Amino acid sequence: xxxxxxxxxxxxxxxxxxxxxxxxxxxxxxxxxxxxxxxxxxxxxxxxxxxxxxxxxxxxxxxxxxxxxxxxxxxxxxxxxxxxxxxxxxxxxxxxxxxxxxxxxxxxxxxxxxxxxxxxxxxxxxxxxxxxxxxxxxxxxxxxxxxxxxxxxxxxxxxxxxxxxxxxxxxxxxxxxxxxxxxxxxxxxxxxxxxxxxxxxxxxxxxxxxxxxxxxxxxxxxxxxxxxxxxxxxxxxxxxxxxxxxxxxxxxxxxxxxxxxxxxxxxxxxxxxxxxxxxxxxxxxxxxxxxxxxxxxxxxxxxxxxxxxxxxxxxxx
Amino acid sequence: xxxxxxxxxxxxxxxxxxxxxxxxxxxxxxxxxxxxxxxxxxxxxxxxxxxxxxxxxxxxxxxxxxxxxxxxxxxxxxxxxxxxxxxxxxxxxxxxxxxxxxxxxxxxxxxxxxxxxxxxxxxxxxxxxxxxxxxxxxxxxxxxxxxxxxxxxxxxxxxxxxxxxxxxxxxxxxxxxxxxxxxxxxxxxxxxxxxxxxxxxxxxxxxxxxxxxxxxxxxxxxxxxxxxxxxxxxxxxxxxxxxxxxxxxxxxxxxxxxxxxxxxxxxxxxxxxxxxxxxxxxxxxxxxxxxxxxxxxxxxxxxxxxxxxxxxxxxxx
Numbered sequence: 358x359x360x361x362x363x364x365x366x367x368x369x370x371x372x373x374x375x376x377x378x379x380x381x382x383x384x385x386x387x388x389x390x391x392x393x394x395x396x397x398x399x400x401x402x403x404x405x406x407x408x409x410x411x412x413x414x415x416x417x418x419x420x421x422x423x424x425x426x427x428x429x430x431x432x433x434x435x436x437x438x439x440x441x442x443x444x445x446x447x448x449x450x451x452x453x454x455x456x457x458x459x460x461x462x463x464x465x466x467x468x469x470x471x472x473x474x475x476x477x478x479x480x481x482x483x484x485x486x487x488x489x490x491x492x493x494x495x496x497x498x499x500x501x502x503x504x505x506x507x508x509x510x511x512x513x514x515x516x517x518x519x520x521x522x523x524x525x526x527x528x529x530x531x532x533x534x535x536x537x538x539x540x541x542x543x544x545x546x547x548x549x550x551x552x553x554x555x556x557x558x559x560x561x562x563x564x565x566x567x568x569x570x571x572x573x574x575x576x577x578x579x580x581x582x583x584x585x586x587x588x589x590x591x592x593x594x595x596x597x598x599x600x601x602x603x604x605x606x607x608x609x610x611x612x613x614x615x616x617x618x619x620x621x622x623x624x625x626x627x628x629x630x631x632x633x634x635x636x637x638x639x640x641x642x643x644x645x646x647x648x649x650x651x652x653x654x655x656x657x658x659x660x661x662x663x664x665x666x667x668x669x670x671x672x673x674x
Numbered sequence: 675x676x677x678x679x680x681x682x683x684x685x686x687x688x689x690x691x692x693x694x695x696x697x698x699x700x701x702x703x704x705x706x707x708x709x710x711x712x713x714x715x716x717x718x719x720x721x722x723x724x725x726x727x728x729x730x731x732x733x734x735x736x737x738x739x740x741x742x743x744x745x746x747x748x749x750x751x752x753x754x755x756x757x758x759x760x761x762x763x764x765x766x767x768x769x770x771x772x773x774x775x776x777x778x779x780x781x782x783x784x785x786x787x788x789x790x791x792x793x794x795x796x797x798x799x800x801x802x803x804x805x806x807x808x809x810x811x812x813x814x815x816x817x818x819x820x821x822x823x824x825x826x827x828x829x830x831x832x833x834x835x836x837x838x839x840x841x842x843x844x845x846x847x848x849x850x851x852x853x854x855x856x857x858x859x860x861x862x863x864x865x866x867x868x869x870x871x872x873x874x875x876x877x878x879x880x881x882x883x884x885x886x887x888x889x890x891x892x893x894x895x896x897x898x899x900x901x902x903x904x905x906x907x908x909x910x911x912x913x914x915x916x917x918x919x920x921x922x923x924x925x926x927x928x929x930x931x932x933x934x935x936x937x938x939x940x941x942x943x944x945x946x947x948x949x950x951x952x953x954x955x956x957x958x959x960x961x962x963x964x965x966x967x968x969x970x971x972x973x974x975x976x977x978x979x980x981x982x983x984x985x986x987x988x989x990x991x
Contacts, residue, residue: 444908452908452932506933582926591761591769600930604923609899612938613917615769616823619936621929 359673360469361654363400364407369655373409376465376473378420384473385416385431387673389492392468392661394521394577395461400658404461411468411671412460415482415491419471426476432494434478434627435459451624468654470673480627483635492670493526493641494630500526501633502625503596504534507571511535516565516588519575520547522644522667523598527573529639532556541565544665550643562588574598579605591615596622644668676990677786678971680717681724686972690726693782693790695737701790702733702748704990706809709785709978711838711894712778717975721778728785728988729777732799732808736788743793749811751795751944752776768941785971787990797944800952809987810843810958811947817843818950819942820913821851824888828852833882833905836892837864839961839984840915844890846956849873858882861982867960879905891915896922903928911935961985 360373378384391413399406412435418426437457438450445453459474460466482491500523513536517528520542528540532555539557541564542548548558559565568590574581575598585595586609595617612619633639644667649657651673661669677690695701708730716723729752735743754774755767762770776791777783799808817840830853834845837859845857849872856874858881859865865875876882885907891898892915902912903926912934929936950956961984966974968990978986 449908591766597926597930600927601925604925606921607924607926608918608921609914609924609938610917612936613914613940614938616938616940618938619929621926621931621933621935623930623933 358470359651360409360465361411361651361658362408363410367400367655367658369652371652373469375471378473381422381476382473383421383426383476383479384419384471385433385479386419386471387414387416387467387469388430389488390414390467390671390673391492391495392658392669392671393496396468396658397662399461406461408460409465409467409469409472410460411466411472412458413492413495414467414472415488415494416467416472418479421476423476426479430482430491431479432482432491432627432631433459433474433480434624435461435495436624437464437475437478440477468651468671470651480631483631485635486631489642489645489670490634490638493639493644493668494627494634496523497526497530497634497639497641498625498627498630499523499598499623500530500625501629502622503527503573504530505625505629506596506620506622507594509534509536513537513570514566514568515539515571515573516541516569517573517575518581518584519577519599520544520551521575521577524573524575525551525644526639527575527598528556529553529637530633531573533633533637536571537566539565546665547667550667553640569593571596577601579607582607586611586615586617589615589617592617594618594620596620598622645670648672675787676968677726677782678728678968678975679725680727684717684972684975686969688969690786692788695790698739698793699790700738700743700793700796701736701788702750702796703736703788704731704733704784704786705747706805707731707784707988707990708809708812709975709986709988710813713785713975714979716778723778725777726782726784726786726789727777728783728789729775730809730812731784731789732805732811733784733789735796738793740793743796747799747808748796749799749808749944749948750776750791750797751941752778752812753941754781754792754795757794785968785988787968797948800948802952803948806959806962806987807951807955810956810961810985811944811951813840814843814847814951814956814958815942815944815947816840816915816940817847817942818946819939820844820890821847822942822946823913823937823939824911826851826853830854830887831883831885832856832888832890833858833886834890834892835898835901836894836916837861837868838892838894841890841892842868842961843956844892844915845873846870846954847950848890850950850954853888854883856882863982864984867984870957886910888913894918896924899924903932903934906932906934908932909934911937913937913939915939962987965989
């Protein structure tokens with residue numbers, strides 16, 4: 358099958374072996390897949406991953422031990438947990454120490470014609486959602502993870518730092534809680550795309566409200582955390598979304614003095630992502646910078662790497 | 675009165691003006707006061723404080739607009755809040771942006787014959803507690819703050835990093851929850867003093883249990899946080915107690931990937947500190963390295979600065 362690999366550099370392959378269907382797993386034809394910042398970071402050495410890239414997709418079930426599922430349009434949780442260890446038994450399968458992760462850790466990803474996941478990981482996509490909307494369920498679920506970690510009463514003052522895809526999705530999701538949400542970014546074109554419902558926009562840090570109850574750090578830079586600390590009220594909460602590979606000089610004394618809560622936040626539950634997308638139809642099509650057929654994957658990847666570009670999608674079929 | 679000042683260096687004064695009793699404030703004769711690591715840091719420039727040092731004490735009410743309080747033995751919350759701002763109205767007086775702090779911020783401290791605080795800050799010391807026990811209520815309350823921030827079910831696996839005074843107090847307090855608590859330190863003499871009830875002791879990081887539910891970082895070093903991250907289970911909690919003045923290189927990617935919660939933790943409620951001390955009589959006398967009469971304050975301060983020394987107390991009366 359066609360596939361975009363990372364192994365001693367980025368490789369386009371037209372003869373990559375299609376995934377075999379393992380017991381209690383499904384294989385899927387990929388309908389639409391997204392290139393994520395994490396994919397770009399993997400080509401810089403992140404996670405030391407080797408294999409087919411990609412973890413954002415919507416697909417159609419090709420093989421499954423339950424014939425009722427064949428042909429269904431699905432999205433899939435990317436963490437394939439063992440299901441048996443102590444962490445899994447605590448309901449923390451996304452943190453299973455034995456897990457593989459689609460296109461990130463020991464499991465071929467979805468920038469290919471087919472991919473495979475445990476059957477327990479796939480969820481049917483409601484007919485009301487487009488393929489494009491479904492292709493955004495993975496990053497949207499990561500944004501929704503914040504709703505799983507913090508109880509919102511709808512009167513919070515929230516600031517989202519970073520006008521990249523994840524920052525914008527986080528800001529949209531937070532507005533649905535009734536909270537006052539301000540997105541802060543430095544890219545006028547991205548901020549214009551982010552305008553939606555009651556979301557407030559600030560192009561300078563100084564224009565963000567101070568004494569915020571909740572600050573989401575999604576800048577992808579170390580300075581973002583220090584900015585978040587500066588904006589947060591005493592006993593407020595900072596949600597860390599950025600993963601930085603390198604160490605950075607940080608002064609966390611204000612976290613102690615102000616008694617801040619810093620929450621690390623990664624993947625979220627896809628069921629919630631699907632539900633919130635069906636309820637709100639977030640305008641994700643605005644975030645699509647380009648679509649390419651899968652055979653142009655190398656060109657698509659180069660496009661996704663350029664500054665200022667948001668989502669680049671690949672069409673394998 | 676006699677007082678130990680920090681102003682262009684450490685100064686012993688025998689003629690310092692005694693505090694005047696302001697409206698709704700009390701003045702107290704200091705019975706016993708402790709030298710804290712924060713006092714040492716102030717002499718290195720921390721908080722840019724100028725004035726009488728000291729914030730750990732037990733005293734006797736000297737002047738008060740309510741005559742019933744005169745002569746009572748008391749401890750006092752060190753944060754003097756305005757009581758009127760939004761932060762105070764939310765019950766967060768210890769974070770009042772207009773606050774002064776005994777011996778730390780715009781308010782003369784207790785390494786003197788007398789000190790003053792708002793009447794709302796003082797609590798009577800139960801007769802069952804000794805002066806020494808009462809002098810430890812300030813740091814003990816800071817340790818008890820952890821109990822205010824985390825709901826313990828008594829089955830947690832906890833690790834306390836750091837065998838200084840605060841680390842030992844945190845470890846003792848945590849053992850009262852029924853949790854499994856391990857104190858990790860590198861000083862055999864301090865670890866020997868820390869042994870109490872069910873507390874487990876480890877002299878090497880490798881001997882601490884991995885996959886801890888809660889890790890308390892009380893080492894006073896930047897490496898402590900990275901060690902805490904390494905010991906914590908996915909979705910676990912790290913309590914930050916150390917305030918470091920300088921920036922340090924930190925990699926917080928594991929906080930995001932493991933979805934850790936990092937809680938800044940500073941002062942705690944004195945009422946809780948008193949209650950826990952009365953209930954458990956933590957063996958704080960073991961932590962006293964020396965006692966000096968107040969006129970020997972400079973010598974006492976030098977003693978407190980030496981490596982390996984725990985609490986040094988001053989007797990003003």
